[in-house]
Amino acid sequence: MKTPIKALFFIVCSIFLLVSCSRKKDKFINRNFHAVTAEFNTLYNGYNALEEGRNTLNDSYFDNYWDVLPIERMQIVDEVILPGQSKNENFTKAEEKAVKTIQKHSMNIDGKEKNPQIDEAYLLLGKSRYFDQRFVPALEAFNYILYKYPASDKINQAKIWREKTNIRLDNDELAIKNLKRLLFQEELENQDLADATSMLAQAYLNTKSVDSAITQLEIASNATKSNDERGRYRFIQGQLYNQLGKKDSANIAFESVIELNRKTPRIYMICAYLEKIKNFDYENGNKLELVELLEELEENRENRPFLDKIYHQIGEYHLTNQSDSLAVVYYNKSLRTDSRDKQLKARNYETLGDMNFDKSIYSIAGQYYDSTLTNLVLNSKPYRVIKKKRDNLEDVIYYEAIAKVNDSILNLVNLSEAERLTYFESFIENLKIKAEEEKEKAEAAERNKGLATVNNTIGQVNRGIPGLPNQAATFYFYNPTTVAYGKNEFVKIWGDRTLSDDWRWSSKGQSITIGGGVSNNDIAASATEDEIFDPQFYISKIPSEEKEIDSISKDRNYAYYQLGLIYKEKFKEYKLAKDKFQDLLSSNPEERLILPSKYNLYKIYELLAENDEASIAKNEIINDYPESRYAFILKNPELVSEKDENSPESLYEALYIQHQNQEYKDVISKSEDYINRFDGEAIVSKLELLKATATGRLYGYEPYKKAINYLAVTYANTPEGKRAQDLESNVLPKLASTEFVEVNDSIVSNYKVVFQFKNPEKEQLLAFQKDLDTVLKSIKYYKLKSSIDVYSPEVSFVIVHGLKNAQIAQTFDQLLTKENKKKIKEPYFAVSSANYQIIQIHKNLEAYLNRDNN
Structure with missing residues (x-):
């Protein structure tokens, strides 16, 4: 009897399931079957996936507490997402579950949805798209709920999420309008009220309505069921009060965050403490209480993850309190915490x-x-x-x-020989002491060698190392614990060493320098074991030739002069500038540096109100250099306009105009004169660059390359020197080729007709160009124009521009009428724009004209 009963029961259940699976019948059993299946199967799994995705977003999001926090923790990534792609697999899964619910369990009968869970499915669909940052499709899902399910119990949530999406799409005014209407029309409570008002606050923040945002955050913080949200909303309130300059109200808001204690994430509490400390009144406040609070925050074990921020704030306190040394200690402590906050590190x-x-x-x-x-x-x-x-x-x-x-x-x-010997004997004694210490450390390292590796080998097997079987991980670098141990031991024994040869020598950290810029590091590295502790070895490296010593002295004096100018002009450090110029004048400088140094000292004395010294310096310049420009300025200050015609700047401007007029020969000559006249002044590097450019235009690639190299090396730290370095590295290699481009009308579309003149007068060129312009105007179908180009000191070109075809350029004379041919009798040649550029760069006109004969 049992077997037929079981079979009968199975048949009845099957029939029941088949009947209830139908989505076309509006029966009690059908509605509830699909509602229950949707809620506890696909929707349940979908919401689980959504929650996992949100947790991933929260874990990866890093709040910037230096600015007002956003209401919602979500990092917006400016990446283009193609159809079918997703930023997070969990949101894709949630979306798939929502779609599956709609496809498998929707009961649309006679235009009405009979399954009460379908609106929930559309809400899940919109949320998953929202968090996946596909806001337009999300908006479509929320709008569909509002259109299709106006009686849904999720209608208010759908409206709130729609406005959240509008805010993400920068439709802030629309979101404010709709949220205010929702709050007016509906009696929202609890979390719905918190969500609506918090989003309204975000829209107000986006539109710079800070007061209104604070009001809405107060409502949201009281209505929300989540203490995490409450702590965040109140913290943002405090930030906004600070933004408005209301420190007392801000401190009340931060205190309410602190009172939540462990109910809200600790980062909010710590930052609330720090914000209150930033608002401390250093004139009237109790500094002892503040110091005690800072010490308490520092010593609390629960605050260890936030020590970077705490140390920084302690440093800020000591800096404001004018305890600079303590401030430096705490800023460095903050940096050593290996903080994730890049802005904090930048501020430190x-x-x-x-x-x-x-x-x-x-x-x-x-x-x-x-x-x-x-x-x-x-x-x-x-x-x-x-x-x-x-x-x-x-x-x-x-x-x-x-x-x-x-x-x-x-x-x-x-130094005398005896003084040198004493100096280096002292240096070598220090060297021996350090060498002995290193020897002891090396012996300690040898005793510990292999200990960590052996200990970590026992019971260890290889895990996840490609290409190796599962065996004992005997190789040191396969075990991260052992590697970390080894690194720590190295630092303990050897200190922080740079990656270089002979890294064991502690003398590599010394800073004395001997001879032509060669440091004792290099000397010690090249010394034998006998030489390294021999004072005579180092003494022998001191330069002795007069020429070498003079070169070192000149470089040092020029550095003093430049430092004086920099401190005076850039940093307004007049005392430092004065010291440098005085040191220079007492160091037997070159003649070219004496006069400008004395004049700069005179100006500095005036700025420092040292009138007696200024008067002495002025008289020295007038008496010792009566013909100089500086003497003329000092004797006739009323005649010197703000823009002196003889000033370096004015002369440079006039020279630049000549360069634009292609007077390259004069530019080169005058540049050399001005460089000698203003040697040591900032204008010199500008003159050198102008001279190099004129040299290239007149003489070609090789002289230009040489001039640019000289500028890049000699004036390396000026803007012009850096420009020359860029030209040398990136531009000159592209111009080096002398090969002419093969003419191909499908590629080359610009041609020139070139009239060549040898040793012409300027009037002759201008007269020919005038006649040529008259002729070009009469040529139909072509818009042609002319120009004059200098080719070399002896040769100039008159160029016709605007031809697009090689054949037309080569038969240019055929475009002329008989009358025009009488005006234009000079011979010409045609050339593509690319080849003309090569001709001008390399000055290889003869090679171009004779290329068909080779």
Whole structure:
């Protein structure tokens, strides 16, 4: 009997399922079957996938607490997503489940949906698309709910999500209008009210209506069921009050975040503390309480993940309190936490750079600014500000290094033999002590050698190393624990060593320099075991030839002069500038540097209100250099206009106009004269670049290449020198070829007709060009024009432009009437624009004209 009953029961269930599976019958059993199946199967799995995707977004999102936080934690990525692609597989899965629910369980009968879960499916569809940042398709899903299911219990949620999507699409005004209407028409409660008002606050923030945003955030923070959201909303309120300058209201908002304690993410509480500290009144506040609070935050073990921010704020406190040394300690502590916050690191580096800049330690400041730039967004406004500041330090760092190195060399040159011996004996004693310490460390390392590897080999097997079987991981570098141990041990024993030859020598960290810029690092590296501890070995490296010493002295003096100018003009550090010019004048400088140095000293004395010194300097210039431009300026200040015709700038401008007029020979000659006259001034590198350009235009590629190389080497740290370096690296190689381009009308579409004149008078060229222009105007179907180009000191060209065909260019005379031919009798040749460029660059006209004969 049992078997027929079971079979009968199975048959009845099957029939029941078959009957209930129909989506075309509006029966109780059909509606509930599809509703339950949709809710507890596809929709359940879809919402699980959506939640996993949101958690992934939250984990990967990094809030920028230096700016007002967005209401919703979601990183918008500016990437084009093609159809069928997705940023997150979980959202794709959620979307697929929503679509499956609609396809398999929708019961659209007589134009009405009978399955109450389908609106939920469309809501899931819209949310999954929203978080996948496909906002237009998401908007379609939410609008479909509003259109098709106006009586749905999810209608308010659909309206809120629609406006969230509108905000993401920058339709803020529309979102404000719709959300305000929703709040007016519906009695929203709890989470729906929190979601609507928080999104309204975001729209107000986007439209710069800060007061209205604060009001809506207050409603949202009271209505939300999530303490995570409550902490975030109140923290944003505090930020907005700070933005409005209402520090008391901001502190109340931050205090409400702190009171939530462990109910909300700890990062909100820590940042609320730090924001309150930033609002501290240093004039009237209790500094002792503030210090105790900072110490408590620092010592609390739960705050270890946030020590980067805490250390930075402690550094800010000490800096404001004028305890610079303590501030430096804490800024460095913040940097050593290996923070993920790049803006925090940038601020630490920038502050340390500014502190060194204010102390005139420019080389160290430059290094800090370099580190700042690596943590800023490329080409952002903060990046450009720091980049400009760093570029201004380039020259001072360069010349300070030269001055320091050459001063150390000259100091050694001026020591007596006994003093040199004493100096290097002391140096060698330090070298021996360090060598002994290194030997002990090396012995300790030898004793520990292999210990970590052996210990980590026991019970270990290879996991995930391509190409190797599952066996004991005996190779040191296959075990990350052992590698980390090895790195730590190396640093403990040897310190932080750069990757270079002879890295064991501690002397590589020394900074004395001997002879022609060669450091003792290089000397020690090249020394034998006997030489390295021999004072005479180092003494023998000190330059002794008068020519070499003079060269070092000249370089040092020029560096002093440039530093004086930089400190005076760029940084307004008049005392530093005065010291450099005075050091220069006391160092037996070249004649060319004496007069401009004295004049700059005179100007500095005036700026520092040192009137007696200024008067002495003025009289020296007038009496010792009566014919100089500086003496004329000092004797006749009322006759010197703001733009002196004889100033370097005015002369350069006049010379540049001559260059534009192709008077290259005069430009080269006058440039050489001005370079000698203004030697040591900033205008010289500009004159050198102008001279190099004129040389290239007149004499061709090789002389131009030589002039550019000279400029790049001699004036390496000027803008013109850097421009020359760029030309040498990137432009000159492209111009090096002398091969002419084969004429092909399908490729080459521009041709020139060239009339050649040898040793012409300027009036002759202008008269011919005038006649030619008259003729060109009468030629039909072509828009032709002419120009005059200098080819060489002896040869000039008159060029016809605008021809698009080689054959027409070669038979140019056939375009002329008989009357015009009488005016234009000179011979000509046709050339493509590309070949004309090669002719002008390499001055190989003869090779071009004779190419058919070769």
